[in-house]
Amino acid sequence: MRTFVILLACLLFISSCNQPPSDEKAAPSDSSTIPPIDGNAIKGHIEKLASDEMEGRAPGGKGEELATTYIADFYKSIGLKTQFQDVPLVGVTATVSPMKFAGKTGNKTLKYKDEFVAWSRREEDTVTIDADLVFCGYGVTAPEFQWNDFKDSVKGKIIVVLVNDPQLEDQSKFGGKAMTYYGRWTYKFEEAARQGAAGALIVHETEYAGYGWDVVRGSWTGEQFDIVRADKGASAVALQGWITKDVATGLFKSAGVDFDEMKKKALQPDFKPIPLDTRASVELKNKLRQTASKNVIGVLEGSEKPDEFVIFTAHWDHLGIGEAQDGDKIFNGARDNAAGTAMLMEIARTATKVEPKPKRSMVFMAVTAEEQGLLGSAYYADHPLFPLDKTLANMNMDSPNVYGRDNNEVQVIGYGYTTLEDILAEVLPKQGRKMIPHTEPEKGSYFRSDQFSLAKKGVPALYMKSTTHEDEMDYTAKRYHKASDEYDPSWDMKSAAADSAAFLEVAVRVANGDQWPEWKPGTECKAIREESLKK
Numbered sequence: 350m351r352t353f354v355i356l357l358a359c360l361l362f363i364s365s366c367n368q369p370p371s372d373e374k375a376a377p378s379d380s381s382t383i384p385p386i387d388g389n390a391i392k393g394h395i396e397k398l399a400s401d402e403m404e405g406r407a408p409g410g411k412g413e414e415l416a417t418t419y420i421a422d423f424y425k426s427i428g429l430k431t432q433f434q435d436v437p438l439v440g441v442t443a444t445v446s447p448m449k450f451a452g453k454t455g456n457k458t459l460k461y462k463d464e465f466v467a468w469s470r471r472e473e474d475t476v477t478i479d480a481d482l483v484f485c486g487y488g489v490t491a492p493e494f495q496w497n498d499f500k501d502s503v504k505g506k507i508i509v510v511l512v513n514d515p516q517l518e519d520q521s522k523f524g525g526k527a528m529t530y531y532g533r534w535t536y537k538f539e540e541a542a543r544q545g546a547a548g549a550l551i552v553h554e555t556e557y558a559g560y561g562w563d564v565v566r567g568s569w570t571g572e573q574f575d576i577v578r579a580d581k582g583a584s585a586v587a588l589q590g591w592i593t594k595d596v597a598t599g600l601f602k603s604a605g606v607d608f609d610e611m612k613k614k615a616l617q618p619d620f621k622p623i624p625l626d627t628r629a630s631v632e633l634k635n636k637l638r639q640t641a642s643k644n645v646i647g648v649l650e651g652s653e654k655p656d657e658f659v660i661f662t663a664h665w666d667h668l669g670i671g672e673a674q675d676g677d678k679i680f681n682g683a684r685d686n687a688a689g690t691a692m693l694m695e696i697a698r699t700a701t702k703v704e705p706k707p708k709r710s711m712v713f714m715a716v717t718a719e720e721q722g723l724l725g726s727a728y729y730a731d732h733p734l735f736p737l738d739k740t741l742a743n744m745n746m747d748s749p750n751v752y753g754r755d756n757n758e759v760q761v762i763g764y765g766y767t768t769l770e771d772i773l774a775e776v777l778p779k780q781g782r783k784m785i786p787h788t789e790p791e792k793g794s795y796f797r798s799d800q801f802s803l804a805k806k807g808v809p810a811l812y813m814k815s816t817t818h819e820d821e822m823d824y825t826a827k828r829y830h831k832a833s834d835e836y837d838p839s840w841d842m843k844s845a846a847a848d849s850a851a852f853l854e855v856a857v858r859v860a861n862g863d864q865w866p867e868w869k870p871g872t873e874c875k876a877i878r879e880e881s882l883k884k
């Protein structure tokens with residue numbers, strides 16, 4: 350529990366601590382020669398990894414075999430010490446019955462996928478839920494904000510909660526516009542389990558989720574993975590799911606309350622759970638499949654301190670094969686994250702040519718099952734092959750810039766968290782670019798990719814990319830987590846190559862520097878790190 354409290358405090362701090370960088374901690378400039386990074390080589394890897402042959406790179410299938418072999422063979426070809434880390438996963442394919450609402454004013458049957466999605470982390474053949482629905486606002490317990498949406502017990506009930514964190518008008522809590530971890534769906538299900546609820550249904554609203562219903566539908570149907578857990582998922586809430594806003598509006602109406610009014614109520618600190626006078630029932634028939642997926646790891650040994658590390662991460666996996674969208678059922682994940690993996694590979698190749706050789710070791714890890722909840726990186730963080738207290742920094746690439754447009758700006762996601770960005774701020778002007786904070790802090794992106802798994806354990810972690818607002822909006826609307834996230838031969842990798850070069854230079858400076866990167870003052874992750882370094 351204590352770990353949880355510290356962790357949660359850490360999450361909140363880092364999400365609200367957007368201080369400008371101080372330059373006092375920056376590493377001294379480095380005299381290493383770093384060769385340029387080849388954008389066309391990055392593009393070549395994307396084309397390969399995002400090809401239909403790779404079947405959308407779902408963990409545990411043919412696509413995994415092809416993709417991980419491709420990455421490992423590449424590592425070997427450039428002389429890295431190459432190994433796989435087995436990540437034991439359980440895949441659950443659920444056959445989901447329609448969900449029935451039985452209320453005072455009538456019954457309603459919801460259509461799976463169109464009106465709701467549901468799954469269970471319980472490793473059981475059949476999961477049957479039949480319980481009362483209760484509206485719990487944002488589903489948040491946050492003592493540090495004097496916030497508690499669970500003033501009445503919800504034990505054995507299915508909670509209905511809003512997506513994101515409470516967006517108070519005065520922005521005085523929950524990081525203002527920036528999303529805190531309280532806004533993440535992972536948090537909502539974790540909190541529902543702590544409250545002893547039977548299930549949790551999140552009301553989808555595109556504006557506050559940051560993605561449309563089709564993303565919900567594509568992400569949470571088909572085979573769902575989890576790390577094999579000792580308790581077989583018994584500590585997780587039995588039913589996890591989403592309902593559309595239309596369904597929620599109807600549900601509230603039949604209970605005699607208005608959805609928008611309830612939303613307003615949920616922003617009041619005196620909010621209490623509101624019974625919806627409706628029972629919900631649904632049955633999930635689960636097909637369980639034990640499988641092992643893989644993290645692919647290549648190591649460039651340091652010349653002086655081979656037992657100290659800088660670790661690069663990018664997830665190689667994507668959503669695999671799903672329901673056809675416009676006649677296409679392969680979710681190729683070209684930008685997300687064949688592109689980040691491709692950058693990882695070319696950063697690795699270029700790192701082998703840095704002169705003189707970096708003093709500390711550099712680890713290049715392509716991780717699995719990010720799309721299933723950062724599972725590969727979480728498994729690594731729990732079972733590190735290289736001690737985390739000897740790991741100076743993590744740098745992560747996810748869905749990088751494939752458009753060649755960047756306004757000469759690089760966005761730091763999780764701006765103000767670590768001293769790594771002080772180094773980045775020195776490196777970028779040499780490229781004629783500058784560092785800026787993430788322009789969409791409301792998305793909570795720092796909690797949505799693999800650096801978060803290492804940050805949770807205290808490793809200073811940098812997630813940055815150059816991107817333009819227009820490209821990002823267009824991608825989110827048209828391609829993110831859709832079959833249309835395909836390789837495009839017209840892509841321009843100029844910005845991705847520059848980002849890769851910046852990442853590599855920051856890494857080389859850290860690998861050669863006397864100063865270990867740190868969390869910035871005021872972050873609780875700083876305490877986690879200091880605790881871990883003491884041991």
Ligand SMILES: [Zn+2]
Nearest residue numbers: 685686747748
């Ligand atoms: Zn991704």
